[in-house]
Amino acid sequence: MEDKLLEIKHLKQYFNIGRPNQVKAVDDVSFDIYRGETLGLVGESGCGKSTTGRTIIRLYDATSGQVLFNGENVHGKKSNSELKKFNRKMQMIFQDPYASLNPRMTVADIIAEGIDIHGLAKGKKERMERVYELLETVGLNKEHANRYPHEFSGGQRQRIGIARALAVEPEFIIADEPISALDVSIQAQVVNLMKKLQREKGLTYLFIAHDLSMVKYISDRIGVMYFGKLVELAPADDLYKNAMHPYTKSLLSAIPLPDPESERTRRRILYDPASHHYGENEKVEMREIAPGHLVYCSENEFEQYKTQYKK
């Protein structure tokens, strides 16, 4: 079996607990991420995929559940030095490249923030050298160091954001819709940069997106979320070939193709949660219908899916 880097066990994140407007943003989600892979997490907006990412990295305190990083629990009471250790190993790339960079700081200061916090450089010279190196890693150059974020385009800013995350030499990066705020022509550049970095530095990604077409390109495995629940988790190709859960099917049917012929005949499959007809006592949970292919289903559905599954 492959080496598990991150195990998420029964993670729950509820907002406004105990009040009438309680929201179950993440509702009992469990999955593993293996070292060196890219796990794509997709779903419509508001389904809790960003919240999952943010809870994993502790931007929110989880309502319950565990996040194990290399076997150690990330959540729960921690001393400052332990927290810092996790912050170095786990980083995040944010969705909005405009809002996630402090407008009053130079690019050098933004990138070097992690270096300063963790004391990774001795002296100013080494710090600047690290910054230059990182700028070059993400495809920018030295001259950009003393400029301010507003002088850059969206794609360049996202590169700065990536450089900032890389500065602390993390093992695991959560990319929270890193390309959805970018121009289509830039998206591929950023994704390619991320793939290149993964090869060079052996990074592990959790790639959150709402666009299945790009996720398929970058991910090894894909998880589909619907209303705070993980409904299907499978290797990327398998998911495309053998989508089992009706919601996944509906998502796949929504991908437009650059081919007018097929576009004219493309039929949208609509998902209706009532179509499952779950009984009161039926246990609905993640079940493995084929090696590595998990679907959120009941016992009956499980048998049904298994027969449907094509080799």
Add this chain to the structure above:
Amino acid sequence: MNKILSINYSLYAGVVLTVLLIFLATFGPALAPHTLTETLRTRYVNGTIIAPPLEPFHSKDYPLGTDRWGYDLLSMILYGIRYTLIISTVVTIFKMTAGTIIGLYVGTWKKSPQWLEAFENAWSYVPLFIILYFFLMPITFDEKVESFILISYFIIIASIISIPSIISSVRKKSKEISKSIFIEAAQTLGANRHRVVWKHIFPQLKETLLVMFILEIVHVIAIMGQLALMKIFIGGTIFRPDSQIYLSITKEIAGLVGSARENIYSNSTYILYIPLITLLMITLSFNLLANGLKNRIQSAYQRTPWIKTGFEPTLVSKRKVYHGKLRFLPSGEKLALIILILAFVGAGTYVILNKG
């Protein structure tokens, strides 16, 4: 035409006037033509009687005239102005420092405590000068306590009671910024609260806090003025029962206004006008400075309205110049500032040398 209109007059006038005030506060007593105890004796000059109260602009020795007992108004103002400025500035430094630090940190909390908000609200109901009135009323009169103690007492209480309102406004601003995504980014990098506050939130608020600082000085002066109308003068009030008058011990300007208030009904109203206009000038110069700074900051970030509001500013935003030529002599604002500082130093040395 547009260029002339778009000059930030408010800022320049404010800077010049404030420098002038600092000059007067520093060298006031050295400039004063008379001491505080000297009085004008009634005498005959060329057949006319010169007797107090002397009107302003009539005598070279007493350019702004004298009060009813022959004390020189100009000298009183020159002695008093430093009290007004120093007291108000010290109070502002105390309350702004405490209020800013607490406000910044509380703003980064996930939820501001309910009792704090309730307290801020309750506190904002009570006019501050009334609180000070109750504190100072029993001790201000008849030189029972030394001036210095009274001043320190005022400074401490005035600072403490105005902290809640500063916490409240800094807290709201800090909260607004701490919701930004770049703060979250810093947190994922492992930034602790101190770093978030001082590296991310404070730099965003610097200019706003500067404007607030200057406006708070005016606020303190206003409180001193309100107290003066109640005959409570900072540094002590002397009550003369025989003539029913109240005198300020320190000659602090608001106090001078307060003690001259009764002259409103007399023929020599100028005794009131002169300190009143001085006080007006002090507050106006700070207000101009604050307004000028605000205009400069706002013109850079303000969105242009879509409808006619009647409040369109004429200012053009000041942009950073990145590739300016290197010059031997700095130009524009920098040059003006250097000239102003040189003038300050020059005039200061002149005053000291002449005095010696």
Add this chain to the structure above:
Amino acid sequence: MRILQQAVFIFIIIIFLAAIPAIIEINPLEKNITWNLSQMDQMYVEFIRELARGSLGTYQLGGQVRYIAADITKNFFTSFSILLVGVLAAVVTGLLFGLFLSRFTVTRIINILLNILAAIPDFILIIFSLVLAIKIYEVTGVRMIAFRPDAGALNTWFPMMLTAIAPTLYMFKLIAVKYYQTSGEDYIRTAVSKGMPANYINFQHVYKNIEPFIIAELTKVVSLAIGNLFIIEYLLNVPGVTKFIFQSNQFQPITIGLFSMLLISLIVYFSIRIVLYLFKRGLIYE
């Protein structure tokens, strides 16, 4: 819950403030300020005992001792009417010149004037107004102010005007700034692009968005008005509730004066809220 907490805080502040003049003492030998806290509980006990007897106690007015209960109704209504008119005038002028009329060339002069006045501290404005009133009297013989407490109508309208000055300027500045900020928003652009008239936009889009700010700052406005009311009643010798506060160092009249003031400000605050609510219901939601 929040309101309850606030009420408790205000209550504590008032009974503490009222006690201060009696607590702070000067040690004449060392010229020191001492706090005589031990008197405090005794004072509170006496106060409650007095109330339990059904009496509000006494206060001193110009050397004579009077019963608070005999004067409080009249004084209460004098202060109340001054404060209510002052704050109401502030909200109305603020809204008119800060928002609804501000775009006309004629009102622009008033706007500039209000902006200049707003830079001057309110106590200086009060003195200037007094000077002006006296000058008008000297020149034309028209009486605008009275300093005797029994001068009838003259006792109220001039104080009302003076009380209104500071809150009006504050309100005007606030509304003007918010109006300017709001008018740059995209929903205003949408409204303009749909060809809606300026008045409609001001009522339907701008006012609705700045009303929360007005309500939030209303406490501050009332507080400003109270502060000035204290000064004005003191300067003009108006027979309001401040008479109980400024005439003596006793705990009893000061507490009653401050609580009356609190009651007045609460009534004024809620009256203005009702006025704003009616305005919104009547004019904006047709």
